[in-house]
Amino acid sequence: GQLFKVAVLPGDGIGPEVMAEALKVLDAIEKRYDVKFERTHANVGGAGIDLEGRALPETTVNICKASDAILFGSVGGPKWETLPPDEQPERGALLPLRKIFGLYANLRPAIIFPSLTSASSLKEEVIAGGFDILVIRELTGGIYFSQPKGIDGEGRERVGVDTMRYSVPEIERIAHVAFQAARKRGKKVCSIDKANVLSTSVLWREIVINIAKEYPDVELSHMYVDNAAMQLVRWPKQFDVILCENMFGDILSDEAAMLTGSLGMLPSASLAEGTFGMYEPSGGSAPDIAGQGIANPIAQILSAGMMLRYSFGMVEAADAIDNAVARVLDEGYRTRDIYQEKAGEKLVNTKEIGDAIIANL
Amino acid sequence: GQLFKVAVLPGDGIGPEVMAEALKVLDAIEKRYDVKFERTHANVGGAGIDLEGRALPETTVNICKASDAILFGSVGGPKWETLPPDEQPERGALLPLRKIFGLYANLRPAIIFPSLTSASSLKEEVIAGGFDILVIRELTGGIYFSQPKGIDGEGRERVGVDTMRYSVPEIERIAHVAFQAARKRGKKVCSIDKANVLSTSVLWREIVINIAKEYPDVELSHMYVDNAAMQLVRWPKQFDVILCENMFGDILSDEAAMLTGSLGMLPSASLAEGTFGMYEPSGGSAPDIAGQGIANPIAQILSAGMMLRYSFGMVEAADAIDNAVARVLDEGYRTRDIYQEKAGEKLVNTKEIGDAIIANL
Numbered sequence A, B: 001g002q003l004f005k006v007a008v009l010p011g012d013g014i015g016p017e018v019m020a021e022a023l024k025v026l027d028a029i030e031k032r033y034d035v036k037f038e039r040t041h042a043n044v045g046g047a048g049i050d051l052e053g054r055a056l057p058e059t060t061v062n063i064c065k066a067s068d069a070i071l072f073g074s075v076g077g078p079k080w081e082t083l084p085p086d087e088q089p090e091r092g093a094l095l096p097l098r099k100i101f102g103l104y105a106n107l108r109p110a111i112i113f114p115s116l117t118s119a120s121s122l123k124e125e126v127i128a129g130g131f132d133i134l135v136i137r138e139l140t141g142g143i144y145f146s147q148p149k150g151i152d153g154e155g156r157e158r159v160g161v162d163t164m165r166y167s168v169p170e171i172e173r174i175a176h177v178a179f180q181a182a183r184k185r186g187k188k189v190c191s192i193d194k195a196n197v198l199s200t201s202v203l204w205r206e207i208v209i210n211i212a213k214e215y216p217d218v219e220l221s222h223m224y225v226d227n228a229a230m231q232l233v234r235w236p237k238q239f240d241v242i243l244c245e246n247m248f249g250d251i252l253s254d255e256a257a258m259l260t261g262s263l264g265m266l267p268s269a270s271l272a273e274g275t276f277g278m279y280e281p282s283g284g285s286a287p288d289i290a291g292q293g294i295a296n297p298i299a300q301i302l303s304a305g306m307m308l309r310y311s312f313g314m315v316e317a318a319d320a321i322d323n324a325v326a327r328v329l330d331e332g333y334r335t336r337d338i339y340q341e342k343a344g345e346k347l348v349n350t351k352e353i354g355d356a357i358i359a360n361l
C-alpha cells in the first residue's frame, strides 16, 4: 500500500471542527483503498500566534516540508485583528506558505449544486441548473510579491508603491495549468487581463495566446477584468475555466464564489510544480459559530478530495468523495448555513453530515 | 443670463443618437432657466481616428480646453479593435483626457430605479425597493499612470512591469470628495483597499482615516477589495458611498453597475479640481444597435444633468432632469433594453423617450 504524509493545519474558528470531519473521511478512504495517510498536526494562524508567537511558526513550516501535502483549515478572528497587517493570521500564514512552497497555481471552483440554487442571490432564471466555473489564479507573482513595495518619505511627503511584475515563464506555467484543466472539463479558457492599460497584461495576453497553440482542442477568449466582474453577474454560465493573474484572481474568484451562495461548500487547491499542494476551504474561519458543532464541513472535505486528486493521484477516491457529497445533498442533509426549510430537508450538525458523507462513500 | 461653454464629443455607435436627445434636453433647460449653453462639437474615439487620424485629435483637446465642461458620448466598435491597445478609441481617448484635464474624481452612481428592479440578475428579495450606491473612483493615479510601466528584455526573457503609486495629497483629495458626497446622501463611506497585501493600501487607509476626522457626521468603514466584490453581490443595500483607488474602482463600479441591470441608465462624472468636468454614460457604444434609433438615451441625459449639477452649479435644473426621468419611467415609457412586456409599459424609441422627458421637465 501507498503512504502519504499530510501536514494538518486546522487553524482557528471553525477550522478544527470541520478538519475533524475531513480527517474522518481520510480514515474511511484508508479502509476502502490500499493507502495510508500519515498525519502531523501543526499550529497556524491565530493558533500559531497564541501558542508559538507567529502566524506561521517554524515548526509548522518544517512539518509541511516533511509532508507530501498540506491540508489547511481556516485562520483569523477578531482577537488578532489589531495586529499589523503582515502579522495577522490570514496574511501572515498564507502569503509565506505560498512563497516558501512555490504554490503558484490556485484552483478555485465556483460551483452551484443544482439542489442549492436558491441559496444564490442571483435569480433562478440566471442560474437554473447550476453553473460550474473553475477560476485558476496565479498565486506567487504579480503585485502581491514584486519589488519595490513600501512607503517612502515622511509625513505628507510619503508615497506608497507596489509593483506588478510578470515574467514569461511565470505566465507560461499558469497558462498550461488552465488549458490542461479546461481539457478535462468544458474545453474553454477565458483569460482575464487589463491589456488596454497594463503592460503586464499585454505580455500576459501574448503569452497565453502562444501557449493556446499547444491546446487546439481548447477555445481561448480574452476579457478585461472590469467586464469580467460584470459578466459574472450577468450570465455566469458563459464561463468554464477563468485564468487570472494574482490580484484579478483574488477579486473574481471571491465574486464567483459568492454568486454560488454557498461559500461553505467550496474547496480550493494551491499547487506547486510537481505534486506538492495545499488544500483549503474558500470560506473563512467564521468565529461567530465556532465551537458550536454546527459549521458546514463540506468545503473542508472536498478540499481533502482535491488533495487526493491533485497531490496523490487518487482520482477514483476523489471522485468517490465528490459523489458522496452530492448524494448527501440530494438526500436533503443540510447544515444550518444551507438549510432553507423546504420539504425533504434534514437539518444536521457538523458531525452528522460528516457521518452521512462517509456512509455514502 | 449665464453662458456655459460645452465641448460635445458624441463619439461612436449609439453616441451621436443619444447625444442628440441630451442636447434637446439642454435646449429645453435654456428655455426654462436664464442660461445659455454654447456647444462646440468635436470628434473622438473611432470618429477621431477615421476623420483626424487619432482617438483624441488635437483640435478636440483644444475645443475641450476652451470649454467649461465636456459632454462625452461613447466610443469604440469592432472596426478599431485590431489597433494597438493605446491607439484604440476607448483607451486612446479616455486616458489622455483624464490626464490632460486632471479629472481625478470619478463619480459612478449605481442606482436601481424601483420600477426597474426586475431587470437586475439579483433576486427580488435582495434588491426590493431598489438600491443607490455611489462609487467614487480615483481616476488619475495608481497603476494606470505610474512609472515604471512597460515590457523589458527579449523573447522569453521579457518581463512586464506596472507600478501602483499613491501620494498623500492624491489620497486626501479623493477622500474629501467621498466624504462630501456622503454628507449629501446616506452619510456612510466604505473605503476599499487591500491593506493586507499592498503598501499603497496601507497608506490609503491611514490617510482616509485621517481625513474622516474632518467629517464626524459621516460613518467610515473599510473593506478589502475581494470582500467588496462579494458583498456587492450578497447585499448591495449595505453600501452608500464606496471609495476606491483607480483599478479597484474600475472593477467594482462595473460590477455594481451590472447589478442594477440597467447599464443604459447610468451616468458618470469625472471631475477636476475647480468646476471643470467630463460627463459620460457608463455603458458602451453598443455598435450592434447603432443607427436604429432605439438606444436608451437616459444615461446620456442624466450625464448632462450631472454636468449642470457639478460644473455649472445648476442644482435645481439638475434635479428637474432627474425627476423628469423618474416620472417618465413611472409612466411606463421604456426603450427596448428596459422593456419587459409588463402591463402599463409603453415601448418607445430614442427620440420618443427624449421627448417624454422634456415634456416632464
Ligand SMILES: CC(C)[C@H](C(=O)O)[C@@H](O)C(=O)O
Residues within 6 Å of the ligand: A090, A091, A094, A095, A250, B196, B197, B226
Ligand atoms: C489573506 C489574503 C492575503 C489572501 C489573498 O489576498 O490572497 C486571501 O484573500 C485569499 O484570497 O486567499
Ligand SMILES: CC(C)[C@H](C(=O)O)[C@@H](O)C(=O)O
Residues within 6 Å of the ligand: A196, A197, A226, B090, B091, B094, B095, B250
Ligand atoms: C477604457 C478603459 C481604459 C477605462 C478604464 O479602465 O478606466 C474604462 O474601462 C472605464 O472604466 O472608463
